[in-house]
Amino acid sequence: MNLVLEAIGQLLASPNTLFAIGLGTITGLLAGLTPGVSGRTGLVLVTPIAMGLGPTAGALFLIAFHSVVHTSGSIPAILLGTPTSSAEAATAIDGFAMARKGQGAQAIGASLGASAIGGLMGAVFLFGSVPVALSIISHFGTPEITALSVLGLLSISALSGGWLTAGLMVAALGILIGAVGVDPMAGAARGTFGVTALWDGVSPAALVTGLFVAPELLSRDRTEALNHVARPRLRDVLAGTRDVLAQAGLAIRSGLVGILVGIIPGLGTSVAVWMAYGHARQTHPSEIPYGEGAVAGVIAPEAANNSKEGGALVPTLFLAIPASSGMGILLACFATLGVEVGPRLLSHNPLFLFQLGWSNILANLLALPVCLLVTPLLARISQVRREQVIPLALAAALTATVLTDPSWATLGQILAFSALGILLKSANLPRAPLLLGFVLGPGLESGLMRSAMVFGWQGLMRPGVLIILALALIGILASARARLKLGTESEDAATTALPLACAVAVALCLFALFQATSLPATAAGILILAGSIGTATSLVTLWRFWPMRGAARQAKGPDLVLAGMSLGGLGLAGLIALPAAIGVLVAAATRFWAKLGWWPTFLGALACAAAAAGLEQLIR
Amino acid sequence: MRDWGVLTLPCILSPSAKADRRAVLGLFTGLALAGCMPPRETHLIVGSSAGGGNDDLARLFAKTLLRQTSERLTVENEGKAGGKLALDHLAASPGDGTTLGLLAPSFLYRMLQKEVGASWSLSSFGWIGGVSAERRVLMVNAGSGIRTLDDLRNRKTPVTLAASSVASPNYIEPLIINQLLGTRLKPVPGYSGGARTLAVMSGEVDGMVTGFDSIGPLLESPGSHLLLRLNSLELPGQAPVPTLASLAKGPDAAALLDLIETSARIGQVFALPPGPKTEALARWTQRFHAVIEDPDFRREASQRGMGLEATTGREIATALARLSNPTGPTLKALSRVMTKGRAG
Known part of the structure; x- marks a missing residue:
């Protein structure tokens, strides 16, 4: 405890380190606001600044930068509806819906408040429960991670908007899209069509832009002019942060999800965010339906997004094991600065370790007022007429997506996924399950294969696996009970585009099944599983829709x-x-x-x- | 107020809209003009994503070159497909010295398995030089119960090793060890980055084949130790560890040992596109050596844990020609290893 206080005392007494933390916070917030500059790219860009600050101040600067880059990252996604990563997409679903109702300032306020709570939880966890964290990490093997992916996939039910078979169909498509590339187990190419750029899989940025950005921006619905919305003020933003306090339980639970996912190497931000979003939809009722501007749909992913960083710092700093690609770059930056992290840090230089933890906390605390002051200005975007914003939003989305990997392959993927996104929107089918399948599918496949190779059936009997699978079973039962109470499912919301969407889904699933016949068993398994489920659920969805096709709403195509x-x-x-x-x-x-x-x-x-x-x- | 459309966005940030419009117009016009007239650049295509793998070396090389010669080297990351895109991009570039490549260490195994390089020959590239040779080792953890090479040989159940993918050295080299020592190493692919280290540390797998310079924290775990040195480079600060060459037997031993030694030795390789101009190759070879002998470069590289052993372009060209010879022993031996590995 003395060391913790000594660390903050030293930080506050040194203008250099305070300057470094302040500079890291500001540059982190700016990087988050800039389309196409993610945490990873941002870290590479600011490394020269860290070098100029020297080892200690430079390391504090980098931690501050990385702590807040996600805090501001969701602001463009909320205001313009242009997420550029699968993590931002979860926030954009309800955040952009709020912005279209003229509640952009509240949505950002909620996002900032949840980010601050999540960030603080992660930071406190970083040095408050080190022994527990290391124990969890060492007991969280591949079988447990695989079981966690199964648990995450149960959110499909919650994200399906009342029509489970349609949600499963779309999620199966997501798993198949996630399986594109050269599989690591057999080295077999799946769905690459001979394009080398697809060896590592499809571009997540292109998928998000195609699924979420293009359908919204190209929508024919021009009635959402917002020029009568009152000018956003600071009190509107603060109202959003008060929403977070009112739903503190959800923010804390989501923060815990983020920490848990964060400390496990290889799962990534998207998994944390989508698990938290799914958790909110499963457990936290909202007066405003999710997807139509529920503030809880902003709070959950944002809290998880920021708390995950504190969790990810644990293996990174204590074990020198990067929990994510961003943390890998952070480790490389530390090496460049000559800062040693790893097991010896705790025993040789614990004061420095606590200073890094305080840098994380101070950056999160500083980011909140800075963002609160700037947000009313930024939120005025929601006052501008839709026609004026859309060209700008299209330009921002296209620029950010193409810059992730400037190539014809990226452009082709934007086109293909935009067509798919527009079709799903026209058919009024949920798009979130697709992203969930895409995010969790590869980890589930790899985890199942590795568990089988290393543990065999014994993998299923590990205590951690049993606990997680028991939670999954409880989730299934609770979901089934809720559906029985709900009575009818919402097929009536379907449109005349549904048969085409089902036909496309069946065609893609059959193609995957056909390709599986020429692949080694380890590469074919996921294609057979997802292809079979996708085909079956597509046909069931079509079968249930067919009797009511005459009464279906007319599909709205794009502009x-x-x-x-x-x-x-x-x-x-x-x-x-x-x-x-x-x-x-x-x-x-x-x-x-x-x-x-x-x-x-x-x-x-x-x-x-x-x-x-x-x-x-x-x-x- | 006139409807200024998209300009409303920047203008709403300022009370002085007219002045702001002028400032915005001036700023963006200047930026646009600057963007339209890029200076002449030399490109360094790197086979890994920004911040990872050999990107660090590329940026340090570019920084030193700028200081030495005032020539700006723009680093372009093409990390996808394990560096294959970078190779394709390099192969399609002009050989006039305006484009260089820095290839990931694993490219050799990929090339020899015909995973890459189907459309051009290895010998056609202009090899400038290699740096940061690797010390390849087999390490095991306490949970494996393996203390000696005899334990390894006599173990009844397979020894599981974490690997990233079936095309990676940490998957192929254990199979080579099996061929040469008769062991039962079982590389399990699918462990990427930190997950690989954690799997070894937590005891989920028994160990891994890896570069010595990247496993500092792992070796500090109680019971973890090095079992075998795969190539001849000495391990600093370690008790003697037997080399694979001292134990290997069988008809493929020489060819496979040559493959592992060469792959580790050439390290991270700088190359010019196929058919380079003689003058360009000579100029870049001279610059390469000037950079890696630069005291500041060596100090910074050392701080970042990079190996500083260098290989000349001529040595690389000779070694690659030998290894990739279709009638030579290496390809046949590697093919036997992979066939046996897949069957096992």
């Missing part, structure tokens, strides 16, 4: 003019430089779709092209 322009922008991005393509897309959409004047068209296009060029240079 074809804007979709055509976006397609042109994608093509141009492949043929000419990205900034030029962005400029042309914004100009065309602003002038001929939004029908604004030539001056705003010219200036908007120039601004977006210049921003894209600047980001391109920065990230390279």
Whole structure:
């Protein structure tokens, strides 16, 4: 305890270290706000700054940076509906729905409040329960991680919006998309169509943009003009943070989910966020339905997102085992600075360890007021008419996605997943289960294979596995009971596009089953499992829809003019430089779709092209 | 107020909208013009993602080169497909010295298994040099119950080792050890990054084949120890560990030992695209040696735990030609190892 206090005392007494933490917080928040600059890329970009600060201050700077980069990362996703990662997508589902109702400031307030609680929980956990954490890590083997993935997949039920077979069908598609690439067990290529760029799987950014961003921005529904929304003020943001306090139980439970997932190497932010989101939908009733602006749908993923970082620091700092790719880069940065982490840190230099923990806490505490002050300005985006925002949002989404991996393969994936996302939205099918299947599928497959190879059937009898599977069983029973109480399922919400969506799903599943016949057993298993479930649930979904097809709502397709322009922008991005393509897309959409004047068209296009060029240079 | 469309966004941040519009216009025009006129650049294509693998070496190399020659080397990460995209990209670039590649250490195994390199020959690249040779070791943990090589040989059940994928050295090299020593090592693929280390540390698997420089924390765990040195580089600060070469037997021994030794020795390799201009290769070879002999480079590389043993481009070219010879012993021996490994 003395060391903990001595560490904070030293930090507060030193202007250098305080400056480093402040600078890390500000640059972390800016990096989070910048499209395409994730925590990983950001760390690489700011390493030279850390070098300039020296070993101790540099390490504190990096920890502060990494602690808050996710805090501001969800703000563009909430305001513009343009998530660029599967983690942000969970927040954007309800956050963007709130913003469209003119509650953008509240949504961001809730996001910031939950991030602060999650961040603080992670930081306290970092040095408050070290022995427990190390014990959990050492007892969490592959079978337990696999069981955790099974538990996570149960959220499909909650994310299916009342129509379980449709949710399972979409989740099966997600698992199949997650299986694309060269599998590590047999080295067999699955669904790559000979494209080398798909060896490591599909681009998560392209999948998120296609599934969530494109369908919303290209929607024909132009009635959501928000110019009558009152000007956002600080009190609106604070109302959002008060929502977090009112639902503190959910924030704490989600924070615990984040910590647990964070300390286990290999699971990643997306798993933490989607498990927390699924947990909220399963256990936390909301007056406003999830997906339509439930503030709990913002609180849960944001708390998990930030608490996960504190959890991930435990194996990183104490064992020198990076719990995620971001932590791997952090370790490399520490090595560059000459800072030694690992088992010897606790015994040789515990004071420094606690200083790192305090840096995490101080950064989270500092980020909250900074963001609260800036948010009313940023939230004014939600006042701007939809026609004016959409060209800008399209440009931001396209730039951020393409910059993750500038190639024709990425552009092709954006196109393919946008078509799939628009089809699912038109059919009124849930899209979140697809992302859940995509996020959890690869870990589940790899975990099952490794458990079988190392433990055999004994893997199922491990205490940790039994506990997690018991929780899963309880979840299934609770969900089934809730469904029985609910009575009917919501097939009536289906539209005339449902048969086409089911046909596409069946075609994809049959293709996967066909491909499985030519693969080694270890590579074929997941394709057979997901393909069979997907085919069966697609046919059941279609069978249940068929009698009521006459009464189905007419499907709403995308705005074809804007979709055509976006397609042109994608093509141009492949043929000419990205900034030029962005400029042309914004100009065309602003002038001929939004029908604004030539001056705003010219200036908007120039601004977006210049921003894209600047980001391109920065990230390279 | 006129409808300024998208410009409303920046303008709402300032009370002085007119001045703000001018500032925004001026700023973005300048940025756009700057973006349209990029300076002449030399590209270094790196076969790993930013912040990982050999990216660190690439950036340190670029920094030192800039200081020495004022030439800016732009690092481009192509980490996908285990570095295959980087190789494809490099193979399609001009050989005039404006594009270089830095290849991941595992590229050799991938190339020899024909996983990459189907469309071009290894010997056609311009090999500049290699740095950061690896000390490959087999380590086991306390839970394995293995103390000596005899324990390893006499064990009735397979010895499980964490591996990343079936194309990685940490999967292939245990199979080579089985071939040469008659052991029952069972590499289990699917453990990536930190999960691999944790699996060994927690006792989920018995050990792994890895680079000595990357397992410091693991060796501090009670009972963990090194069982075998796969190549001839000495291990600093360690008690003597037997080498694979001193124990290997069988008709494939020479070829497979040569493969492991070469793969570890050449380390991280700088190369020019196939058919490089002689002048470009000579210039980059001279610069490569100037950089790796630079005292500041060596100090920083050492701080970051990089090995500093260097290999010349000529040595790399000779070794690769020998290993990839279709009628030579290496490919046949490797094929036998992989066939037996898959069957086992």
